[in-house]
Amino acid sequence: MSIFIGRDTRLVVQGITGRDGSFHARQMISYGTKVVAGVTPGKGGQLFDGVVPVFDTVADAVAQTHANTSVIYVPAGAAASAIFEAADAGLALIVCITEGIPVLDMTRVLPYLHERGARLVGPNCPGLISPSQSKVGIIPGSICQPGRVGVVSRSGTLTYEIVHQLSRAGLGQSTCVGIGGDPLIGTTFIHCLAAFQADPDTDAVVVIGEIGGTDEQQAAEFVRQAVTKPVVGFIAGQTAPPGRRMGHAGAIISGSSGTAAEKIAAFERAGIGVMRRPADVVGLVRERV
Amino acid sequence: MNLHEYQARDLLRRYGVPVPVGAVAATAEEAGAIAQRLGGPVVVKAQVHAGGRGKAGGVKLARDAAEAERHARAILGMAIKGFSVHRVLVVPAVEIAGECYVGIVVDRGAQRPVLMVSAAGGVDIEEVAARTPERIHRLAIDPRYGLLPHQALGLGLKLYRELAQARAAADIMTRLYGAVYALGASLAEINPLATTPDGTLAALDAKIVLDDNELDRHPDLAALRDTSAEAPAEVAAREAGLTFIKLDGSVGCCVNGAGLAMATMDLVAYYGGVPANFLDIGGSSNPQKVVSALKIISADPNVRAILFNIFGGITRGDDVAKGIVQATSQFPIKVPVVIRLTGTNEAQAVEILTKAGFSALTDMDEAVQQAVAKARAAA
Numbered sequence: 001m002s003i004f005i006g007r008d009t010r011l012v013v014q015g016i017t018g019r020d021g022s023f024h025a026r027q028m029i030s031y032g033t034k035v036v037a038g039v040t041p042g043k044g045g046q047l048f049d050g051v052v053p054v055f056d057t058v059a060d061a062v063a064q065t066h067a068n069t070s071v072i073y074v075p076a077g078a079a080a081s082a083i084f085e086a087a088d089a090g091l092a093l094i095v096c097i098t099e100g101i102p103v104l105d106m107t108r109v110l111p112y113l114h115e116r117g118a119r120l121v122g123p124n125c126p127g128l129i130s131p132s133q134s135k136v137g138i139i140p141g142s143i144c145q146p147g148r149v150g151v152v153s154r155s156g157t158l159t160y161e162i163v164h165q166l167s168r169a170g171l172g173q174s175t176c177v178g179i180g181g182d183p184l185i186g187t188t189f190i191h192c193l194a195a196f197q198a199d200p201d202t203d204a205v206v207v208i209g210e211i212g213g214t215d216e217q218q219a220a221e222f223v224r225q226a227v228t229k230p231v232v233g234f235i236a237g238q239t240a241p242p243g244r245r246m247g248h249a250g251a252i253i254s255g256s257s258g259t260a261a262e263k264i265a266a267f268e269r270a271g272i273g274v275m276r277r278p279a280d281v282v283g284l285v286r287e288r289v
Numbered sequence: 290m291n292l293h294e295y296q297a298r299d300l301l302r303r304y305g306v307p308v309p310v311g312a313v314a315a316t317a318e319e320a321g322a323i324a325q326r327l328g329g330p331v332v333v334k335a336q337v338h339a340g341g342r343g344k345a346g347g348v349k350l351a352r353d354a355a356e357a358e359r360h361a362r363a364i365l366g367m368a369i370k371g372f373s374v375h376r377v378l379v380v381p382a383v384e385i386a387g388e389c390y391v392g393i394v395v396d397r398g399a400q401r402p403v404l405m406v407s408a409a410g411g412v413d414i415e416e417v418a419a420r421t422p423e424r425i426h427r428l429a430i431d432p433r434y435g436l437l438p439h440q441a442l443g444l445g446l447k448l449y450r451e452l453a454q455a456r457a458a459a460d461i462m463t464r465l466y467g468a469v470y471a472l473g474a475s476l477a478e479i480n481p482l483a484t485t486p487d488g489t490l491a492a493l494d495a496k497i498v499l500d501d502n503e504l505d506r507h508p509d510l511a512a513l514r515d516t517s518a519e520a521p522a523e524v525a526a527r528e529a530g531l532t533f534i535k536l537d538g539s540v541g542c543c544v545n546g547a548g549l550a551m552a553t554m555d556l557v558a559y560y561g562g563v564p565a566n567f568l569d570i571g572g573s574s575n576p577q578k579v580v581s582a583l584k585i586i587s588a589d590p591n592v593r594a595i596l597f598n599i600f601g602g603i604t605r606g607d608d609v610a611k612g613i614v615q616a617t618s619q620f621p622i623k624v625p626v627v628i629r630l631t632g633t634n635e636a637q638a639v640e641i642l643t644k645a646g647f648s649a650l651t652d653m654d655e656a657v658q659q660a661v662a663k664a665r666a667a668a
Contacts, residue, residue: 020603076502099572102502103395103475107432110400126602140602140632155548156572157600160632161653164600181547183397210548213397236551239536239558240567247532247547247569249502250397255415260555277556279654 002130002175003150003195003202004093004121005069009134012037012058012067012091014074014082016048020097021073024138025052028071031141033134037061058089069093071127071136076100079123083109087118094186095136096122103249106184113186120186124249126156126178139163139176147172149285150196152189153208154181154215154248158236162208162278169282174202181248183212189219197227204230204289206281207272209263211237212251216263220270230288233267234275235260290499293336295378296513297477297495304468306461306479308492311380314361321358323379324351330382333360338518339370343412347374350382375517383491385483389448390414390425391462392478393469399429402469404436404462406444410481436466449484457490458482472510473503522585529581531570538563539593539664541586541624543579545570545604553598556653562661565592572603579612580619587622593667594625596660598653601632610638614645625663629656 011028015021016038025048029035037055038048044056055061058070070086072079072095079098086094094113101123113120121128127137131144143160145167153159159178166173177192179185189207196202205227209216216235223231238260240246242253253259267274273284292300295313302308311327313336314320324331335347342348347369351357357379367374390410396403407425409417417424426447430436441462445455461482469477476498483493504511516524526533532547536554540562544550547569554564566586570578586595599609609630616622628649630638635651642649650656 077505100502102473102500102506104402104432104470104473104500104503107395107401111431111433138603143632153548155546157544157546157602157604158548158552160600160602161549161552164631183395184400208548210551215397234552236548236555239554239564240551241534241536244534244567246534246551246567251547251551277559277654278552 001199001201002133003192003199004119004175004177005128005134005136006130007133009069009136010034010036010065010067011136012039012061012065012070014039014058014070014072014086016040016052016054017043018073022048024073028135031135032132033136036065036067058085058091062089062091067091069136070095072096072098074098080105080109083120084112087113087116092118094118094120095125095127096120097125097127097137099124101182103182103184106182110184110186121177122180122185124182125180126159128175128177130175131173137178139178143167144176145172148174148201148203150174150192150199150202150205151176151208152192152205153178154210154250155208155236158278159208162206162234162281165279165281166206166285171282171285174199181250183250189215190222193219193222193227193231197229202229204232204285206285207231207233209233209235210248210251211235211240211246211253211260212258214258217266220266220272223272224270230273232273232275232281232284232288234278234281235263235267290501290504290514291338292497292499292513293338293376293515294334294494294496295336295376297497298492300472300497301465301468301479301492301495304471305464306492307490308495309381309383311378313376313378315376317358317362317365320361320377320379321354324357325354327379327381331357331379332382333357333364334378334380335364335367335369335374336376336378337369337372337374339372342369345369372518383483383493384486385481386486387484388481389458390478390480391458391465391482392476392480393465394476396429401429401432402466404428404430404444404466406448406462408448414480430466436463451488454484454488454490461490461492472497473500473507474498475500522588526568526581526585530578531568531582531585533585534567535589536564536566537591538565539591539668540660541565541589541592541595542598543568543570543582543586543595544598545572545600549598549600553596553653553657556657557596557661560658560661562664565589570604576608576612576615579609580616583613583616583622584620587624592624594627594660594664595622596656597626597628597630598656599630599632601630601634605634606630606632606638607634607641610641613647614641617645624667627656627660627663629653
């Protein structure tokens with residue numbers, strides 16, 4: 001099994017004819033993801049690469065193809081609207097790759113999703129992959145291996161680095177989830193930890209956090225109370241200066257809060273095995289499984 | 290994007306917040322002329338992107354135009370927390386009977402804008418927040434309904450016993466909330482919201498931080514950016530589509546992805562080095578971005594070695610390799626370059642680099658250790 005996505009994922013790609021959307025739609029199809037539809041307003045009726053039907057609206061795509069998951073590759077200014085549309089079409093899982101969505105747009109999007117019971121992963125995230133079952137987003141399939149370690153991260157390429165280390169050591173993954181680097185996101189560490197805890201095919205969880213906010217501290221408290229599986233963690237940004245945004249909109253130390261030191265201390269108090277560097281992941285997971 | 294106080298005041302006035310009228314000056318003579326025009330005592334205030342201006346001597350009371358000019362001369366060119374002062378704001382001095390704080394920030398935990406008010410406003414608000422957080426009243430606003438009248442009045446009554454003043458404060462809160470969404474701000478605050486001896490309220494200082502992601506929608510606000518208040522290398526990086534933050538060390542870092550860039554800096558420190566910068570070349574790979582990145586990093590005289598850490602996903606290794614080779618043909622790079630490169634199009638990248646006389650590693654720890662050793666040997 002896996003969390004959030006798997007063999008029964010039927011995917012609609014919003015923005016399938018765009019530069020990023022078309023490239024990654026092809027990557028997902030070749031990985032084996034069931035891409036059942038694409039959406040680009042004005043291009044309804046076309047076939048993407050001669051195979052995938054394109055619709056004008058997400059509602060049409062869902063009605064015709066029974067898609068149950070959406071992935072969004074539309075530009076930042078239109079991305080909030082794309083999320084609203086996906087939720088209105090009744091999709092239960094919406095994955096938003098787009099970076100640069102205004103945070104005030106997200107203050108309107110999140111309650112809307114909540115009322116409809118839809119899960120958003122992202123925005124500003126690399127998406128998810130359940131190796132050899134389904135890939136939704138942009139995580140390179142080549143670095144992943146099927147297995148029993150769950151991975152959840154606020155980052156993109158740092159996740160690839162750590163997943164790559166796991167795969168090289170023969171530690172495959174059940175699902176890897178990139179939850180995104182923005183301050184307001186739909187799916188948090190806690191949601192993923194709860195899902196991994198409940199997943200019979202996950203034996204251990206790797207949590208990759210960074211400076212800014214208190215999500216890692218809350219995740220640590222959740223681990224202490226509700227997670228019996230071993231958890232290993234990493235915090236990026238130990239050398240980051242306060243008050244500066246380190247690339248991700250959410251990666252900022254405000255005053256003295258959100259530092260790597262405070263997050264690492266919270267992890268340690270919760271019994272999470274803390275990696276001092278990405279390469280430590282293999283040893284720490286092996287020790288605990 | 291940070292706005293200066295004078296810009297924030299102008300914007301809030303536009304949304305109906307009572308802000309005393311002043312004017313901004315770049316020279317002492319201009320400041321004196323403004324004081325003359327305003328008449329009476331004025332306050333001369335340094336315009337920099339730093340807090341604690343008053344404590345640093347950047348805010349001065351002047352009784353007349355001549356004194357305003359003298360103060361402006363002393364303040365202009367002053368450095369406050371590393372920011373040099375290019376402009377001063379001259380405003381009428383207001384007699385203050387009381388100081389409150391009103392601010393709105395988008396709160397990550399609440400996932401909503403949160404309105405914060407305190408009757409203990411003024412320069413020590415951060416200390417109030419740290420020591421006596423119960424003196425700050427917080428309200429998470431549901432953006433679907435906005436700030437409701439009874440909520441605003443309830444908070445107004447936490448600040449003022451007089452109903453008329455509480456109503457005036459509620460009106461200011463409502464206008465501030467409207468300004469946040471209209472401007473695309475991630476933070477807006479009035480501190481102090483002063484009470485004058487006759488009981489009227491006036492916003493004497495304002496701070497606004499705009500969400501960079503909103504600037505495409507607001508070209509008029511994007512034009513308010515003061516690049517003279519930023520490090521030149523950071524301006525150059527933003528124009529090249531890179532995220533760059535200068536630090537104090539000797540190992541220059543060029544990485545794809547923000548998380549990996551932070552982890553690379555941390556690993557430099559882990560192996561005993563000090564990173565010279567944070568630099569994320571971003572997701573889409575373009576050789577020109579790599580050229581710009583190398584130009585910016587190698588212009589830093591503290592840099593003794595340059596470390597590339599590329600994990601190709603969307604970023605293609607061959608594009609990065611091409612950028613490195615192009616850069617070396619355009620300008621000399623006088624320090625050793627250590628390249629770690631793996632992932633998408635790794636083989637083509639290694640071929641391009643080898644032909645140009647570079648070698649590439651695939652292991653992150655090995656590359657970081659080499660870069661730290663080379664920086665140390667060159668020091």
